[in-house]
Amino acid sequence: MFWNKEIECSSRNELHNLQSKRLHDMLLRMYNNVPFYRNKFTELGIHPNDITNVSQLSSLPFTYKQDLRDNYPFGLFAVPQHQVVRLHASSGTTGKPTVVAYTQKDLETWTEVMARSLTMAGISNSDIMQVAYGYGLFTGGLGVHYGAEKVGASVIPISGGNTKKQLQLMEDFGSTVIACTPSYAAFLSESILAEKLLDKIKLKIGVFGAEPWTEEMRSFIQNSIGIKAYNIYGLSEIIGPGVSMECECQNGSHIFEDHFIPEIINPDTGEVLPEGELGELVFTTITKEALPLLRYRTRDLTTLHYDTCACGRTMVRMGRIIGRSDDMLIIRGVNVFPSQVESVLIELAETTPHYTIIVNRENNLDTLEIQVEVVEQYWTDEMKVLDGLKKKIQHAIANLLGINASIKLVEPNSMQRFEGKAQRVIDNRKL
Ligand code: DLL
Numbered sequence: 001m002f003w004n005k006e007i008e009c010s011s012r013n014e015l016h017n018l019q020s021k022r023l024h025d026m027l028l029r030m031y032n033n034v035p036f037y038r039n040k041f042t043e044l045g046i047h048p049n050d051i052t053n054v055s056q057l058s059s060l061p062f063t064y065k066q067d068l069r070d071n072y073p074f075g076l077f078a079v080p081q082h083q084v085v086r087l088h089a090s091s092g093t094t095g096k097p098t099v100v101a102y103t104q105k106d107l108e109t110w111t112e113v114m115a116r117s118l119t120m121a122g123i124s125n126s127d128i129m130q131v132a133y134g135y136g137l138f139t140g141g142l143g144v145h146y147g148a149e150k151v152g153a154s155v156i157p158i159s160g161g162n163t164k165k166q167l168q169l170m171e172d173f174g175s176t177v178i179a180c181t182p183s184y185a186a187f188l189s190e191s192i193l194a195e196k197l198l199d200k201i202k203l204k205i206g207v208f209g210a211e212p213w214t215e216e217m218r219s220f221i222q223n224s225i226g227i228k229a230y231n232i233y234g235l236s237e238i239i240g241p242g243v244s245m246e247c248e249c250q251n252g253s254h255i256f257e258d259h260f261i262p263e264i265i266n267p268d269t270g271e272v273l274p275e276g277e278l279g280e281l282v283f284t285t286i287t288k289e290a291l292p293l294l295r296y297r298t299r300d301l302t303t304l305h306y307d308t309c310a311c312g313r314t315m316v317r318m319g320r321i322i323g324r325s326d327d328m329l330i331i332r333g334v335n336v337f338p339s340q341v342e343s344v345l346i347e348l349a350e351t352t353p354h355y356t357i358i359v360n361r362e363n364n365l366d367t368l369e370i371q372v373e374v375v376e377q378y379w380t381d382e383m384k385v386l387d388g389l390k391k392k393i394q395h396a397i398a399n400l401l402g403i404n405a406s407i408k409l410v411e412p413n414s415m416q417r418f419e420g421k422a423q424r425v426i427d428n429r430k431l
Pocket of ligand 1: 208209210212231232233234236237242300321324
């Protein structure tokens with residue numbers, strides 16, 4: 001393999017020492033260079049010199065997305081502008097974007113964690129890699145790109161969308177790896193089958209992330225086009241893609257703990273939860289220069305596992321993100337994650353992985369409607385057959401969630417396809 005450098009530590013003890021030192025250094029940089037953190041530490045009577053061990057992390061304050069918004073655009077940067085060599089931003093649904101910055105060294109760190117990630121999926125200089133994440137302010141395209149070049153792959157920076165071209169280059173250039181969102185991967189898989197290209201392409205690996213997806217979606221993609229689909233996780237605030245990545249065991253994603261320290265907390269109380277419990281993922285960056293963040297509340301819900309993985313790596317694994325705490329729908333008092341609905345729909349042979357969840361409130365009662373597209377060979381004008389399928393889906397949803405949903409079946413190829421992150425929920429309630 002061309003590039004296979006991994007974590008700098010050989011034991012968790014050594015890692016602990018490295019994290020302690022890096023955490024202390026970062027707190028000092030925050031204290032000296034970011035008024036927001038200096039004021040916060042002063043208010044709480046904390047001085048970085050008192051924090052010498054990573055076990056003290058839970059005594060430190062959280063940072064929230066709102067803090068980035070309040071200090072828009074550059075207020076939380078810890079270096080002068082002339083040291084910032086890249087800016088990215090995430091649009092968000094309302095208001096100002098969240099801006100993130102990188103020094104030259106930050107870009108090197110990002111490239112390194114991305115290169116480790118791709119190496120974990122077995123990607124090397126013998127691969128031809130089509131990067132179909134969006135290039136631009138979104139961190140997906142450029143983040144994956146630099147890591148792919150570092151491992152020596154031949155990179156095709158095609159960006160997202162233009163499906164016809166994606167398929168053409170995939171065939172003509174013999175791409176062996178595709179990197180994009182899982183929802184776009186599902187659409188690409190369908191298109192490959194529809195265009196009868198399966199025998200003409202050489203894809204073997206997918207690097208999918210940037211949105212929640214299910215094991216069922218993984219099986220759908222893997223089985224449709226015969227590739228191995230890997231889960232990559234990250235967020236702009238922490239660095240972008242490459243915060244964690246699955247190894248060949250596909251049993252959780254290894255977090256690069258020499259750069260990002262994870263914690264799982266109870267989102268309501270802020271208390272740190274024991275290993276294996278489900279809660280909100282919180283990250284502290286310990287090497288970032290331009291935008292160091294302390295105990296950043298990701299809103300992503302998952303678990304952490306510290307046992308050694310079957311691959312031999314000792315870096316902690318995080319489970320799949322089951323949703324974001326702000327994506328969770330409360331319908332008639334029941335907590336519903338879109339991923340639960342997805343897992344039901346994908347298991348059915350009759351439906352495609354394209355769906356929309358619509359929540360309304362009528363006469364003070366929440367209603368759940370699921371619109372889902374039917375697979376071509378099962379589509380019919382016969383009401384009786386469609387009614388049977390509707391009942392089947394209703395039953396499966398009721399079994400899983402305990403909620404009666406109304407199901408609307410729509411014709412093949414009639415639902416919107418997404419080239420980046422999919423938007424599957426329309427909540428019309430004024431909550
Ligand atoms: O989505 C970075 C990224 C690009 C990750 C490409 C992976 C691949 P943001 O736009 O800031 O950054 O969005 C971050 O997306 O907090 C999660 O809610 C969600 N997310 C990212 N990866 C995954 C994943 C990029 N593998 C937000 N599974 C995060 C579930 C994911 N959710």
